[in-house]
Amino acid sequence: MRILIADDHDLVRDTIMLFLQVEAGAEVAAVGSLPEAVKAIKSAPRFDLVILDVAMPGMNGLESLRQVMAMAGGQRVALISGTATADIAEQALAMGAAGYLPKTLSAKSLANAVRFMAMGEQYAPLEFLRAAQEEAPHPLVQRLSGREMDVLRGLVSGKANKEIARDLGITEPTVKLHMKTLYRKIGAHNRTQAALIARDQGLF
Numbered sequence: 001m002r003i004l005i006a007d008d009h010d011l012v013r014d015t016i017m018l019f020l021q022v023e024a025g026a027e028v029a030a031v032g033s034l035p036e037a038v039k040a041i042k043s044a045p046r047f048d049l050v051i052l053d054v055a056m057p058g059m060n061g062l063e064s065l066r067q068v069m070a071m072a073g074g075q076r077v078a079l080i081s082g083t084a085t086a087d088i089a090e091q092a093l094a095m096g097a098a099g100y101l102p103k104t105l106s107a108k109s110l111a112n113a114v115r116f117m118a119m120g121e122q123y124a125p126l127e128f129l130r131a132a133q134e135e136a137p138h139p140l141v142q143r144l145s146g147r148e149m150d151v152l153r154g155l156v157s158g159k160a161n162k163e164i165a166r167d168l169g170i171t172e173p174t175v176k177l178h179m180k181t182l183y184r185k186i187g188a189h190n191r192t193q194a195a196l197i198a199r200d201q202g203l204f
Helices: 010-023 033-042 061-069 084-094 107-118 127-133 137-145 146-156 161-168 172-186 191-200
Strands: 002-006 027-029 049-053 075-082 099-102
Touching: 002 010, 002 033, 010 027, 010 107, 027 033, 027 137, 033 161, 049 061, 049 107, 049 146, 061 075, 061 084, 075 084, 084 099, 084 107, 099 107, 107 146, 146 161, 146 191, 172 191
Parallel strands: 002 027, 002 049, 049 075, 075 099
Antiparallel strands: none
């Protein structure tokens, strides 16, 4: 079993690396940033599992997760974090990530989770999934469709219509249509106001 762990905290990275070598008998490579992880994936034989720290240098949340998952080689990718919310864990799993690992896991649990994911399964601690289910939806989320949320996320990120269309695999006219409906639903008159409303209400 070949594992790549990318985390910028030396102590955390080395500890997890040792755990996996001892508890799971894994062959483990370790790097400290997303660019280094990408380089390792491109240059080394295929990894059975890539573990990415949500907050390390070069990491742009779920967007970076999506990019690494799409890289040639078809490696399975999981997130690890000490601070990410249940919502992030849920979104990562929905995107097809191998799983979510909180840094509070014990060595044995971590090793078992890695084995589980490397075999093709999804993993996330039950307490995270339960917390995500129990959290009350944001008022704006209740008003918007999933696609409208995707478009609004693109607006908040400052992306042009063409970029949003490319990211979502839809046409620019479709993006404009979603924008028109989401403006009406949240009471915005233009893209700048929509982004401000989303930010002010802590949606992204």
